[in-house]
Amino acid sequence: MRTTIQRYTARERSNHWVVAIAFILAGLSGLALFHPAFFFLTNLFGGGPWDRILHPFIGVVMFLSFVALAARFWRFNHFTPADRQWMKHIGDELCNRDERLPEVGKYNAGQKYLFWTVVVTVPVLLLSGVVIWQPWFAPYFPIWLLRVAVVIHALAAWIMILGIIVHVYAAIWVKGTVRAMTRGTVSEAWAKHHHRAWYREMTGK
Amino acid sequence: MALQSLDIKARSATTTPPPRARNPVHVAKLIDISKCIGCKACQVACMEWNDLRDEVGTNVGIYDNPRDLSDQSWTVMRFSEVEVEQGRLEWLIRKDGCMHCDDPGCLKACPSPGAIVQYANGIVDFHEEHCIGCGYCLTGCPFNIPRISKKDSKAYKCTLCSDRVAVGLEPACIKTCPTGALVFGSKEDMIHHAEGRIADLKERGYANAALYNPRGVGGTHVMYVLQHGDQPELYANLPKDPHISPLVSLWKGVTKPLMSLGIGLAVFAGFFHFVTVGPKEVEEEETD
Ligand code: HEM
Ligand code: SF4
Ligand code: SF4
Numbered sequence: 064m065r066t067t068i069q070r071y072t073a074r075e076r077s078n079h080w081v082v083a084i085a086f087i088l089a090g091l092s093g094l095a096l097f098h099p100a101f102f103f104l105t106n107l108f109g110g111g112p113w114d115r116i117l118h119p120f121i122g123v124v125m126f127l128s129f130v131a132l133a134a135r136f137w138r139f140n141h142f143t144p145a146d147r148q149w150m151k152h153i154g155d156e157l158c159n160r161d162e163r164l165p166e167v168g169k170y171n172a173g174q175k176y177l178f179w180t181v182v183v184t185v186p187v188l189l190l191s192g193v194v195i196w197q198p199w200f201a202p203y204f205p206i207w208l209l210r211v212a213v214v215i216h217a218l219a220a221w222i223m224i225l226g227i228i229v230h231v232y233a234a235i236w237v238k239g240t241v242r243a244m245t246r247g248t249v250s251e252a253w254a255k256h257h258h259r260a261w262y263r264e265m266t267g268k
Numbered sequence: 269m270a271l272q273s274l275d276i277k278a279r280s281a282t283t284t285p286p287p288r289a290r291n292p293v294h295v296a297k298l299i300d301i302s303k304c305i306g307c308k309a310c311q312v313a314c315m316e317w318n319d320l321r322d323e324v325g326t327n328v329g330i331y332d333n334p335r336d337l338s339d340q341s342w343t344v345m346r347f348s349e350v351e352v353e354q355g356r357l358e359w360l361i362r363k364d365g366c367m368h369c370d371d372p373g374c375l376k377a378c379p380s381p382g383a384i385v386q387y388a389n390g391i392v393d394f395h396e397e398h399c400i401g402c403g404y405c406l407t408g409c410p411f412n413i414p415r416i417s418k419k420d421s422k423a424y425k426c427t428l429c430s431d432r433v434a435v436g437l438e439p440a441c442i443k444t445c446p447t448g449a450l451v452f453g454s455k456e457d458m459i460h461h462a463e464g465r466i467a468d469l470k471e472r473g474y475a476n477a478a479l480y481n482p483r484g485v486g487g488t489h490v491m492y493v494l495q496h497g498d499q500p501e502l503y504a505n506l507p508k509d510p511h512i513s514p515l516v517s518l519w520k521g522v523t524k525p526l527m528s529l530g531i532g533l534a535v536f537a538g539f540f541h542f543v544t545v546g547p548k549e550v551e552e553e554e555t556d
Pocket of ligand 2: 280377378379380383384394398399400401402403404405406414422423
């Protein structure tokens, strides 16, 4: 019999997917203005002006939902000495030589790095985004600050997009992971193999 | 092709070259500040030709009215009372508005294809029907010129009467100026005309009289004759060495193609990792 372990509750999953959907929409509507090669993406949002109007509101939705998500996951993402050990084996992880990896808790060091990358970039995106937000807020800021903010916003968005590409790929690459966020459960074998310390904690085995 | 006078030299958010076969003459407006009496006839002519009506403001104790450029005021006179020499008050009146930079920062910053164009004759024009109201042009402009309308969230500024120039007329402000402080013609002729004026001013004791055609933005298609060419800041903070902010050049330069490449590479790296190393799978019944 295939046994499963609960990894995420329905609330956690809903929260995650609100963040994910808002991120994709904010990312696409933002990239549309990032470089002419992506301008066609404005069509997904009803044209240039609508893209410009909607993007910051979607961004704010993402920010708020991410704050809730970060609060839920914060305490599982503190770095431990074991994480340093794991990072030394990153090559083994990437080459699927899993037998050489040290034991991992609920999250491995790579997942923690992603968590903290997003924790830093999302507020930066919010602050820099508000400064350049026409027509509501931008008129209250001096032009030199607009120039700084737009560069920071583009840079933070880029870092976050790269991070999420890695995040999504990792979920596809490590088989049995996606269901943690769609169904809420993972197989015992998956937990034992990838997150043994967490597995023991959950099952008492 | 459309009117030769409307041939386009540069277009915002466009990465392929514009048509280049024809090469019309470069135009320029010359503003001779030493001849300006501050009558604001040009402001009125601009409103009239372009069908603009700004709000009637209040007197704030100086002659500047309207107080600033807006979607309805594409040119304003800025009055500066300065004592360049002790005890000798001078009233410097500068007609402010778009400088029609040869290297326009507004166009460089704009993300919307065709919202800002530069005609082959040098005029920089906003095509509001393509404007998305993002305000990026504000960050690109070294002269603080574009204004976003509160009514329609589109950016507006002086067109150098591109519609009049296209059919061989001079801009409305030029037509109306009663003192000849404003002249219009080919850029070459205007530089030549300015040289005569500067020689005259130097004879009359303005040793530093000079033409304002700043190199930092590739020269401009609106130029000033300044009595105090060494101190352009005297004229309501006209920048001495304007250039597109390095932040804007960084943001709109090679960075973005490189960053876009980075995103593409990340996706490719994932794909090739999957087809070479393969997925991480676990046996369902793993033994310890
Ligand atoms: C947190 C709240 C956010 C706010 C308030 C915000 C606001 C803005 C604003 C005002 C702009 C200028 C264009 C416009 O007016 O629509 C912009 C551009 C942009 N945003 Fe956001 N944004 C936010 C989140 C995000 C997120 C999550 C991403 C994607 C990861 C993102 C990516 C971008 C990109 C790529 C641009 C184009 C930058 C450029 O032209 O270089 N933003 N944002
Ligand atoms: S506000 Fe309009 S003209 Fe200015 S940069 Fe944005 S799209 Fe271009
Ligand atoms: S003065 Fe400003 S708005 Fe006019 S062309 Fe130069 S950069 Fe563009």
